[in-house]
């Protein structure tokens with residue numbers, strides 16, 4: 405029996421390189437299920453990534469895909485969208501790729517409200533290079549470059565992107581695979597910059613160092629610390645401590661979208677030069 | 680209406696034996712045998728797809744039996 409999403413996979417490339425129990429496969433599947441349920445035209449859907457374990461995902465996907473350089477998925481995706489605004493462009497990125505080396509691109513794409521869907525596979529670590537801390541590694545947790553525990557404050561990626569002007573911001577986890585799929589569907593449908601932070605376990609380089617050795621330990625950690633956004637709003641500050649909200653955190657409709665605004669500008673400039 | 684019946688299949692070529700499918704199944708359809716997941720009680724499957732959606736390796740699929 406073939407997998408129901410197999411038509412979206414380059415099946416000959418599987419099994420993939422990810423470690424046993426790595427969350428990246430769960431997020432990848434959520435993206436494909438979203439694409440399937442939305443009945444997207446795969447001929448008009450492009451998936452772009454940077455570098456990292458997460459950024460390997462497009463290599464397994466049967467779409468037009470682009471595996472670019474570290475931190476630069478969003479600039480490449482911006483070029484694609486601006487050259488052909490008819491395309492739907494999905495960016496697959498890691499927390500290091502998106503928020504460390506690529507952090508500047510992330511905030512400016514959000515500010516422009518360009519119609520990209522950015523799915524950040526957030527394992528709070530640099531997985532591919534064996535576990536250095538990233539700008540979102542939680543305070544106190546251990547990484548190869550934080551052997552005594554992370555002392556820097558971390559970014560809240562959703563707050564960062566919302567503050568920079570992104571018009572759709574949401575968070576999910578691999579424990580909540582069905583809700584994550586629904587969030588990704590909504591993000592894809594949104595016209596404007598949409599950002600999904602998908603918490604994804606790296607049992608190999610995060611879990612092992614942080615007493616969450618088994619993939620399941622990390623999934624249960626998500627279960628025990630995530631709070632649905634409607635519930636979250638009712639909590640006191642004390643109750644919120646140590647927890648985080650999941651669901652759609654920001655959604656602004658009908659804000660001017662960059663590729664559209666730019667096309668209109670081109671039309672106006674042409675009119676003027678022809679007059 | 681007849682009870683729906685579900686087919687559960689594991690692709691051992693892609694499976695990395697992480698055990699997530701076994702842990703997520705609410706009906707004990709799946710179990711572990713020599714470290715690998717195995718379909719033990721297919722008739723108990725309720726088609727929730729929790730195993731399928733949590734498999735990081737696209738290695739387990741659930742399908743309604745009579746559907747084409």
Ligand SMILES: Cc1ncc(C[n+]2csc(CCOP(=O)(O)OP(=O)(O)O)c2C)c(N)n1
Nearest residue numbers: 456457458474498499500501529530531532
């Ligand atoms: C310009 C450049 N700097 C550094 C690297 C090395 N490098 C490869 S992947 C990576 C980090 C990946 O972490 P993340 O984006 O969080 O993805 P993950 O592997 O955790 O999924 C780094 C620093 C590189 N490939 N290119």
Ligand code: SF4
Nearest residue numbers: 422423426457531606
């Ligand atoms: S190192 Fe971590 S992120 Fe990379 S494949 Fe392994 S578990 Fe996944």
Ligand code: SF4
Nearest residue numbers: 694695697698700734
């Ligand atoms: S979740 Fe997938 S990879 Fe993990 S044991 Fe089950 S079938 Fe194998």
